[in-house]
Amino acid sequence: MKNLLTNPQPSQSDYINAIVKLGSCVYEAAQVTPLQKMGKLSERLHNNIWIKREDRQPVNSFKLRGAYAMISSLSEEQKAAGVIAASAGNHAQGVALSAKQLGLKALIVMPQNTPSIKVDAVRGFGGEVLLHGANFDEAKAKAIELSKEKNMTFIPPFDHPLVIAGQGTLAMEMLQQVADLDYVFVQVGGGGLAAGVAILLKQFMPEIKIIGVESKDSACLKAALDKGEPTDLTHVGLFADGVAVKRIGDETFRLCKQYLDDMVLVDSDEVCAAMKDLFENVRAVAEPSGALGLAGLKNM
Structure with a gap:
């Protein structure tokens, strides 16, 4: 993982090697979390909908x-x-x-x-x-x-190659848990989770469509994509405070721009509806930022 410590812009192979190696140490603290099917919602939407239960980590988050x-x-x-x-x-x-x-x-x-x-x-x-x-x-x-x-x-919250690679271990689990994923919807705050998941999935299953989901009032990645570079938002909404980030990271922007297939923006009503679905389907009590991915899926 030396390249991730010394190179501010590692290659995809550097990231993949680091994610694989981290699989032997991250679990000294983190746990493998279930990829749980949402039965009622799957029937309603006529698709198999799975939710990654990172709320079951010791700190109740992928972080x-x-x-x-x-x-x-x-x-x-x-x-x-x-x-x-x-x-x-x-x-x-x-x-x-x-x-x-x-x-x-x-x-x-x-x-x-x-x-x-x-x-x-x-x-x-x-x-x-x-x-x-x-x-x-x-x-x-x-x-x-x-x-x-x-x-x-x-220790930055998202914009460092090792932090990004650590979040990418989540995607390794997903590939081992469900073999036929078509779309993955991942919330975006600073972009660390989205970048780590996308770079791993695109290496091993490039046909999977990876969709970044942002809150409309905190869409720092969308603003950066529109401008062509990271830019500061003039206002950040606080309802989904876990993704209330004023400026996307430089490295996370580079990776998200390259590996995400599309972006979806959701509002607070859509997030609340997703939180309700999570509780009714799998009895998960999610904070707003944790329900963002599901809100994006339902928005498509």
Whole structure:
């Protein structure tokens, strides 16, 4: 995985090799999650609809995969200094648990308005929490500043090759669980999950259509595709806060542009309907960002 540490734009083969190798270490923290059929919805839509149950991870999110992939790949010197991250939710918990699993110090910078339940969850996984800033961008700036002062490694939520490769382990599981996938709908916030899933699936089953799904009020990838480069959104909606990202990552944009087949935008009503379907079909209680992919499927 050396190329993913030193090369800001690894090749597809570099990514595939890393994802395969990560399959032997990511599961020290993460779990293989079911690809569960949604029976009622499948009948209603006359298609076999499957949902990847990443809500069953120890941190209830796929974010653990990318966090552990990067943190476990650090040098012994970097591990000794500890890691730092900025997040208001799932990435924070993924970093905290990964660091705890590896016996490292983790400092998580969270916006001052972060709900106490999320702060407590990070602390419950062993992370030290610093509340700073009015939003994610201010928290991130503080985390990067502290990483330099304390010589700690900053663990980005999506825009790093190792984080992307870690999320790609999810796609490896999917291919082993269901052999005849036609479409895969994947939510897009910063693009790490979509990039990791797409680059793996297109290598082994290029006929699969991979559709990125964004919230209409947080469509940073769509804005970047329209402009031809990453660009800042002037406003980001907070209903689906897990994908409320102002600017797509540079590397995730490069990969999504190359490997995604199409994009779908959904509104809050469509997301709410998908959340209802998830509960009625598989008794999954999903946050809005977790229901985005299903909302996109129903929108097509």
